[in-house]
Structures are given as structure tokens and as C-alpha cells.
Amino acid sequence: MLKKVGVVVLSAGFLFTIAWLPGWVGSGQPSEPGNDNENQKVKNIIYMIPDGFNADYATNYRLYKEEDVVWDEHMKGMYTTHSADSSITDSAAAGTAMATGYKTNNGVIGLDPEERELETILEASQESGMAAGLVATSTITHATPASFASHVKDRNNETAIAPQLLENEVDVLLGGGKNNFLPGSEGGNQESNHLIDQASDQNYAFVETRDALQDAEIDIEAGEKLLGLFADDALAPEMHRDETKEPSLADMTESAIGSLEEGEDGFFLMVEGSQIDWAGHANDAAWAMQDIAAFEAAVEEAIAFAEEDRETLVVVGGDHETGGMTVGMGENPEMNVDPSVLKNVTATGDHMASALNSDRSNINEVIGTYTDFELSESEIQTIRNADDAASAFNQVISDRASIGWTSTNHTGVNIPVYAYGPQAADFTGHLDNTDLPKIMAEVLGVELGG
Ligand SMILES: [Zn+2]
Structure with a gap:
């Protein structure tokens, strides 16, 4: 018995020594995922937010897919999500916490409870010379993307959010919500502003279809930008996307990275899988699983880029859970899902x-x-x-x-965080949602002000 233990300890020590010999990692030998470039500097951040997703969604999705899921091996910790005025957050307060490092009241975007403006991690990145992008399958003015580049008291005021995204000169904006950029005279929601014309004056290329997005080429270093609005309102749910000319979340993520990576000083990109939350509100399990699959395809794009680039940190975490989804439901005597x-x-x-x-x-x-x-x-x-x-x-x-639901609204459970790339281990342990942008600012070496 004793002898056996001795052998095990010896082998572990031997392997440990080998693993630290110079050249081991570079020789293409397998290493812990995400750990081989753990100590390198972070030049780019891709922050991916599956709205409404938690560990129950993760488990059901793994069972749905019946294969490995890209984020599982990058699991790092969990975080609390309560807002300043509630134990259950909405997407505006959650987005603000995840963008600025400060709690605010439900419904509020980019302001603290006293309505003081909060700097976002996207803005702080821009301040240091980095390029920036936002991608969503909702309107691009919806709560989560809005939280990164606008400041309004009421998340529903999307016509006030739209001009702020342009004033902030976010280099790449891809999602739905064309109506929020057009004047009433053209069927839009703006009183008289024609924000798409304004965007073109600001050197934005404008695209409206999957094909046009694929062909779009912009020169970030020359100050060119990209505005893609692929639907009047939100994009179609993933299962109905093929009936439209809209791009997938993975298409948009790939295009955004392709444009932003040309910037010399790095980039910050936020990508939201917006409709997982809407499926949760509707208690629509099939919509949820298929939109998670679309989100996973986008995460695969991000990680493939990060694997190649080696200076890109990919962080994946939902803003709250939606629907009180469970793995198994009812009496279920066979305990089967x-x-x-x-x-x-x-x-x-x-x-x-x-x-x-x-x-x-x-x-x-x-x-x-x-x-x-x-x-x-x-x-x-x-x-x-x-x-x-x-x-x-x-x-x-x-x-x-056998997927159960306990709510048609958000719930207050902790949310898992996944990270891949340099400094990924900084997201380990029990965190709060406000810690995420603070850690990002620290690893980027940028100042996240108030
Ligand atoms: Zn949300």
C-alpha cells in the first residue's frame, strides 16, 4: 500500500518537472487548456454574454448537444448578480455592472443610482487607443449592448441610446434595430434624426444583409467603421434565421473580429447571445437550446481567433438566469431528462x-x-x-x-464564468458581476474611472 502511494507521488513529480522544461509547451505537446499562454499580456478582450444563461442552461445544453461543449473546459468561477435595488437584476443593471464595475438600479443604463455617469470598460479601452465593437441579436440599442456605450435613465429609451453609440464612435456595431436609427418620415422611431446618414458622415460603412456583411471591408487604422443593422427590430430567433437575410451570431462575431484585429493597439469586443433570455421568459426550451448552439458557434469563432493570436482574452458569462430553468421536473420517478x-x-x-x-x-x-x-x-x-x-x-x-421552469422572469442565482487566454485564471473563485470589468481593466492596464 505504502509502496503504491510512493510510486504515484514519484510519477506526479516527474511529470511536473518535465512540464516545466523549456520547449515543452512550444513543442506542441498537450498542456492545460488556456494555461500555455497564461502569463502573456492581454492585447484584446472578447466579452461574450449569453443573456439569461446559467449552470442549468449549461447542463441542459450539454445533454441536448450530446457532445463536448466549447466552454466547459474553461470554467473558472461563479458570480453574484443582484442589482443596487433588487436581489434579482434586470439586464440594464446587470449590463451596467458587467460594463462599469458599479451596481445600479434595475432599468438604468451606464449611470449609478444617483444618475452619475459611469465609465464603461469599452470606453476605457477606447481611451487607451483600442478599437471597440458591439454585437447582438437583439436591437443593438437593447439593454446589454447599450450598457457598454451609452448612459440613460431608462433602458426603454432606445432612441436616446442609438445616437450615443455613434457619438461614442464604437468602431463596429452589428445587430438589429434599424428603426431606432431612422426618422419617423422613413418609418423609424427617431423624431427627425437620420442616424444612418449621420453614421455615413462619420465614416461608417452601412450593411443590412448577411452577404453585404461578408463583403464589407473596413480599414480601422484609417478611421473607417462598420454599422450593420440587419432587421427593423430584433433579429429572428436562431431557428427562423434561415428564412431571412440576417447573419448568424457567429457570422457577426467573425466579421467584427476580422475588422477589429487590424487595429494596432488591440480591441475590446462585446458579443451578446440576446435571445437565450427571451426563450427563458417564454419558457421555450427548444428556442433556448438552439440559441445557445448559435452562441456556442460564436464562442468557437472567438476562441479559434484567441488560440491563434495568443494575446486575446475571451470571457464568457451570462448577466442573470431567466425562467428558473431546471434539469428534470415533476415527480419524474425514472429521474430521466x-x-x-x-x-x-x-x-x-x-x-x-x-x-x-x-x-x-x-x-x-x-x-x-x-x-x-x-x-x-x-x-x-x-x-x-x-x-x-x-x-x-x-x-x-x-x-x-423534462426541462422544468419556475418563473417567466429573471431569477437571482449565481452565474458561471468561463475564461480562455492570458490571465484567464484571474476569474477564478466566487466573484460579483462588478468584478468582471475590474479584472479586465487590470489585465489590460487601463483605468476604469467613475
Ligand atoms: Zn439579461
């Missing part, structure tokens, strides 16, 4: 509800069109009699996967 059945669901609950005829006599047809489930008589009755047919579809479909 099977989220992978959601792969064959091709529409949101909302979309299925809109396909119902007025007496709801075509429930079986709708389910047959968009899923491979056969409904029981009681499930059909549930949908037929529901006040809200979309919710009923979502409940029936979530039940098939």
Missing part, C-alpha cells in the same frame, strides 16, 4: 401558436410540421384550452425534454 429531443423542434412556441387556425382544430398538424412528437389527447386538450397557446406549446415541448 432528454433535451436532445428538442433538436427536431423547428419553430418557437410563438410561431406554432401563430400557425393555429381560429378554432385550434389543427394542433396535430402544427405539431407534425414543426416537431417529431405525437401528442397525447390530454396534451392536445391542454393546448386547445390554453389562454396562451404559445405557452401551452412550450410547456408540452419542455415536458418532453
Whole structure:
């Protein structure tokens, strides 16, 4: 027994010595993920926010995918998310905390509870000469992206947020919400400002489709910028994106990195998987899983770039949980969950509800069109009699996967943080959401002011 222990200790010591010999890491031998360039300097940061995502989403998604998930090996810690005035945060206060390092009240963007302006990590990065970008599948003026480059009392005031994103000269802006940049005379929400014209005066190239984004080339060093607004309002949910000319989140992430990496002094890029949260509010498990898959594809783009570049830190963390999602639900005597059945669901609950005829006599047809489930008589009755047919579809479909929901709003649980690249270990342990931008400022060597 003793002898055996001795052998184990000896081998571990031997391996440890070998691992530290010069050339071991550079020789292409396997090393701990993210650790081989752990001590290098950080030139670029890609901050990726899956809105509404927590450990339960992570677990259900792993079971859904039935394969390794890109972020699992980069798990570092967890953080608290409460806002200044509530134990449950909204996306504005969460975004502000994650962008500025300060707590504020729910609904507030980039201001403290006394309405003093807070500097964001994006602004501090720009101050030090770095390029900056924001990418989202919501309107680009929605709470999370807005928190990085605007300052308003009310998150719903998206027409006040839009001009601030341009005044801040964010080099790359990609998402939805064209209406918030157009005047009423052109069907937009601005009173009279034509912000797309203004953007072109500011040297922004403007694109509106996936193809145009692919062809867009800007010279960051020459002061050229990129504004991509691919829908009047939010982009389509991932499962309906193919019916549009809108890019995927991975397409936008790839384009943003491609433009920003030409800057000599590094870049800060925030990428939001905006609609995971909306799926959570709707308790739509299939929409949630498929939008997480789209977000994962974007994280893969970021990590592939960081692996090559070696001076890029990628940080992934949600702003709060939405829906009180659980892994398993009800009495469940077999203790079984099977989220992978959601792969064959091709529409949101909302979309299925809109396909119902007025007496709801075509429930079986709708389910047959968009899923491979056969409904029981009681499930059909549930949908037929529901006040809200979309919710009923979502409940029936979530039940098939044994994904439970306890809320249609946000919850207050801790959120996991994942990090890859130089200084990734700084995100280890039990943190608060305000710690994230503070750590980023520290590793970038920039001053995050008040
Ligand atoms: Zn949120």
C-alpha cells in the first residue's frame, strides 16, 4: 500500500518537472487548456454574454448537444448578480455592472443610482487607443449592448441610446434595430434624426444583409467603421434565421473580429447571445437550446481567433438566469431528462401558436410540421384550452425534454464564468458581476474611472 502511494507521488513529480522544461509547451505537446499562454499580456478582450444563461442552461445544453461543449473546459468561477435595488437584476443593471464595475438600479443604463455617469470598460479601452465593437441579436440599442456605450435613465429609451453609440464612435456595431436609427418620415422611431446618414458622415460603412456583411471591408487604422443593422427590430430567433437575410451570431462575431484585429493597439469586443433570455421568459426550451448552439458557434469563432493570436482574452458569462430553468421536473420517478429531443423542434412556441387556425382544430398538424412528437389527447386538450397557446406549446415541448421552469422572469442565482487566454485564471473563485470589468481593466492596464 505504502509502496503504491510512493510510486504515484514519484510519477506526479516527474511529470511536473518535465512540464516545466523549456520547449515543452512550444513543442506542441498537450498542456492545460488556456494555461500555455497564461502569463502573456492581454492585447484584446472578447466579452461574450449569453443573456439569461446559467449552470442549468449549461447542463441542459450539454445533454441536448450530446457532445463536448466549447466552454466547459474553461470554467473558472461563479458570480453574484443582484442589482443596487433588487436581489434579482434586470439586464440594464446587470449590463451596467458587467460594463462599469458599479451596481445600479434595475432599468438604468451606464449611470449609478444617483444618475452619475459611469465609465464603461469599452470606453476605457477606447481611451487607451483600442478599437471597440458591439454585437447582438437583439436591437443593438437593447439593454446589454447599450450598457457598454451609452448612459440613460431608462433602458426603454432606445432612441436616446442609438445616437450615443455613434457619438461614442464604437468602431463596429452589428445587430438589429434599424428603426431606432431612422426618422419617423422613413418609418423609424427617431423624431427627425437620420442616424444612418449621420453614421455615413462619420465614416461608417452601412450593411443590412448577411452577404453585404461578408463583403464589407473596413480599414480601422484609417478611421473607417462598420454599422450593420440587419432587421427593423430584433433579429429572428436562431431557428427562423434561415428564412431571412440576417447573419448568424457567429457570422457577426467573425466579421467584427476580422475588422477589429487590424487595429494596432488591440480591441475590446462585446458579443451578446440576446435571445437565450427571451426563450427563458417564454419558457421555450427548444428556442433556448438552439440559441445557445448559435452562441456556442460564436464562442468557437472567438476562441479559434484567441488560440491563434495568443494575446486575446475571451470571457464568457451570462448577466442573470431567466425562467428558473431546471434539469428534470415533476415527480419524474425514472429521474430521466432528454433535451436532445428538442433538436427536431423547428419553430418557437410563438410561431406554432401563430400557425393555429381560429378554432385550434389543427394542433396535430402544427405539431407534425414543426416537431417529431405525437401528442397525447390530454396534451392536445391542454393546448386547445390554453389562454396562451404559445405557452401551452412550450410547456408540452419542455415536458418532453423534462426541462422544468419556475418563473417567466429573471431569477437571482449565481452565474458561471468561463475564461480562455492570458490571465484567464484571474476569474477564478466566487466573484460579483462588478468584478468582471475590474479584472479586465487590470489585465489590460487601463483605468476604469467613475
Ligand atoms: Zn439579461
